[in-house]
Amino acid sequence: MGSELSQFFWVFTVAIALVMIAGFYCLLLTYNLIRALIGLELLTKGMTLFIILAGYITGHTGLAQAMAITLIVIEVVVIVVAVGVVVSVFRHNRSIDVRLIRNIKG
Amino acid sequence: MVLLGALVLSAVWTVLTARLLRSAAGLAITSAILTILMFQLSAPLAAVFELSVGAGLISAIFISTISLTHRVTTEDLATRLKERLHRYWLLPLILLAAGVALISIHFVLDVNPPALPAENDVRIVLWKLRHLDLLGQIAILLAGAFGVVTLFKEWKNGQ
Numbered sequence: 401m402g403s404e405l406s407q408f409f410w411v412f413t414v415a416i417a418l419v420m421i422a423g424f425y426c427l428l429l430t431y432n433l434i435r436a437l438i439g440l441e442l443l444t445k446g447m448t449l450f451i452i453l454a455g456y457i458t459g460h461t462g463l464a465q466a467m468a469i470t471l472i473v474i475e476v477v478v479i480v481v482a483v484g485v486v487v488s489v490f491r492h493n494r495s496i497d498v499r500l501i502r503n504i505k506g
Numbered sequence: 507m508v509l510l511g512a513l514v515l516s517a518v519w520t521v522l523t524a525r526l527l528r529s530a531a532g533l534a535i536t537s538a539i540l541t542i543l544m545f546q547l548s549a550p551l552a553a554v555f556e557l558s559v560g561a562g563l564i565s566a567i568f569i570s571t572i573s574l575t576h577r578v579t580t581e582d583l584a585t586r587l588k589e590r591l592h593r594y595w596l597l598p599l600i601l602l603a604a605g606v607a608l609i610s611i612h613f614v615l616d617v618n619p620p621a622l623p624a625e626n627d628v629r630i631v632l633w634k635l636r637h638l639d640l641l642g643q644i645a646i647l648l649a650g651a652f653g654v655v656t657l658f659k660e661w662k663n664g665q
Binding site: 403405406409410411412413414415417418419421422423425426429432434435437438439441442445448449452453455456457458459460461462463464465466467468469470472473474475476477478479480481483484485486487488490496 | 507510511513514517518520521526529530533536537540543544547548549551552555556559560563564567568571572574575576593594596597600601604605608609611613614615617626627628630631632635636639642643646647649650653654657658
């Protein structure tokens with residue numbers, strides 16, 4: 401493999417890693433449930449781009465696209481159900497701040 | 507290169523901004539930039555999926571959820587801004603350090619091109635090679651619909 405392709409791959413990988421670090425940071429530090437979901441979204445977006453990048457590098461773009469489409473479908477379903485849970489938590493507690501939600505304390 | 511920078515910047519803005527609505531908009535922008543990158547990496551079908559679902563549907567879901575759950579006053583916002591500044595100031599530093607550290611690694615990719623010419627038409631891959639994936643997708647969509655129906659049912663009984 402040429403060093404040019406290596407460099408191309410590495411630049412993309414660094415950007416993906418930075419996006420995922422931002423997502424992780426958001427997920428770890430936030431007290432807001434919706435913001436936690438936004439962090440999760442950032443993580444999956446980084447992963448989608450990484451799958452497509454891997455397909456481009458190895459020449460299997462069709463397979464990578466099929467994988468990415470599956471990932472996008474799963475991502476949407478997870479977000480929809482999680483948002484439903486968040487709305488239901490809000491209706492029970494009148495808040496989506498995790499510090500104020502007392503009744504799920506283990 | 508510019509697009510990758512824009513992707514990271516919009517992701518950081520999504521995390522750092524104090525208003526939830528702006529955060530959802532930042533997520534949509536991130537998704538749109540991701541779509542352009544996917545087009546450049548010769549993945550048009552996945553890119554269209556990402557644009558319609560990631561930038562369209564998910565932002566709509568987030569914005570409607572925010573309008574359902576979120577009430578914010580200006581005083582609230584002021585205190586929250588201060589608190590956020592206190593908690594999130596580390597993120598740009600961490601990203602800068604991680605970026606510099608990763609870029610300085612001299613990475614050599616060792617990938618062999620596929621022995622057989624790969625099947626690259628996504629339609630054929632999706633329908634012929636990965637058709638079990640489609641079954642899984644249908645199953646997970648049904649599971650999601652079932653989950654949402656269960657959540658709504660709970661509310662109707664007034665719990």
